[in-house]
Amino acid sequence: METMEKVVYLDNAATTACAPEVLAVMTQALSGACGNPSSHYSVGYEAKEFVDTGRAQVAKAINASPAEIFFTGCGSEADNWAVKGTAFTKARQNKKHLITSAFEHHAIMHSMAALERMGFEVTYIKPTPEGYIRPEDVEAAIRPDTALVSIMMANNEIGTIQPIKEIAEIAHKHGVWMHTDAVQAVGTIPVDVKELGVDMLSMSAHKFNGPKGMGALYCRKGIWPQNLIDGGSQEARHRAGTENVAGIAGMGKALEMAVAHLDERMAHEKELRDYVIDRVLKNIPEARLNGGLEHRLPGNANISFPGLEGETILLDLDMHNICASTGSACNSDSLDPSHVLLSIGVPEEIGHGSMRFTFGPQNTMEEAKYLCDVLEEVIPRRRAMSCMWLQGQNTARQFSLKGEN
Ligand code: PLP
DSSP, rough: OOOOOOOEBBBBBTTOOOOHHHHHHHHHHTTTTTOOTTTTSSSHHHHHHHHHHHHHHHHTTTTTTTEEEEESSHHHHHHHIIIIIIIHHTTTOOEEEEEEEEEEEEEHHHHHHHHHTTEEEEEEEEOOTSOOOHHHHHHHHOOEEEEEEEEOOOOOOTOOOOHHHHHHHHHTTTTOEEEEEEETTBBTBBHHHHHHHHHHEEEEEEGSOOOOOOOOEEEEETOOOOOOSSSSOOOOOOOOEEEEEHHHHHHHHHHHHHHHHHHHHHHHHHHHHHHHHHHHHSSSOOOOEEEEEESBBBTTTOOOOOSSHHHHHHHHHHTTTOBBBBBBBGGGGGGSHHHHHHTTOHHHHTTEEEEEEETTOOOOHHHHHHHHHHHHHHHHHHHTTHHHHHHHHHHHHHHHHHHHH
């Protein structure tokens, strides 16, 4: 098979390239608006104009008001702020219990662990084997001292979409604040904070063709997680630091563009995803899809190939100019099994052979077909050299022979 000359980028959940229109507005902000948005003279006002426009664009895209958007240095910072800031605020009322899921991104998992080391208590809700959090499990975990429920909107590894609206209703029924990490959802599927009824929601610009190092936290009017970054009076005195003017301008433009073409984009990604899932499950023995198909990000296919290590497949794909991942990009240096796959009950040895393919608007059907061609060649060839696979096949044969007797 001939290797495609161009890079086939199938890791859009890890990050995306800046759209040309985003680069244009950022270049304009970087080269023109040289003032500080807090300064009271013309070049300061010019910089503030970029910040105000970016804030209005982000707010409009998620049906919030501009005063409810607080820019941060990344999605991880937004998550840290929502979780730790709420814990510190609510600790003053002696509410020191938090609820989250067992398969959150590390920005949430490690924030929760840090709070546990400080004496807070955390309940980790286990997802179903299909990768969904059941609202009734959240309700059962709520206690009189619960400060926060934080459940991600869409899982970054298996793409399953959670019933956030129902969970927020339950949290509010018990007087508990509700946060959702919507980093994988914003710009990818419809997100309306009023419809969801959440108090806080995290986003990250580089997931929807905006710049890296740029995030935001939506805080519903009247909800104030304690500041984590103190200093000047930026972001309505809630997050200090001179604004990343170009980053904010780029984030606003990118999100405006992403939501303008959302239906079209979702249909396109779903077509590629479903093609790959159908063909791989049909043509590669024992390949299995991780996470349910019904409520799933349109561009996410997470597939296990028993008998192989994901890292081996990753290298083979790279030799064919295909970029994919074995799980979360933030954990790509670790050989530990994915906590997400373990949480939905995927056995460790199968979890090790899992690959995540995530499609974006720029991917084509030709690329999806090429991925399948490559997998159909690489997986059987590697399995023929894999002790793990050959041993597994022998055991299966012995079982079936015994069955025949
Ligand atoms: N939350 C989720 C679900 C993510 O997928 C990511 C990034 O992959 C983050 C948080 C962190 O975002 P950032 O890379 O902007 O810090």
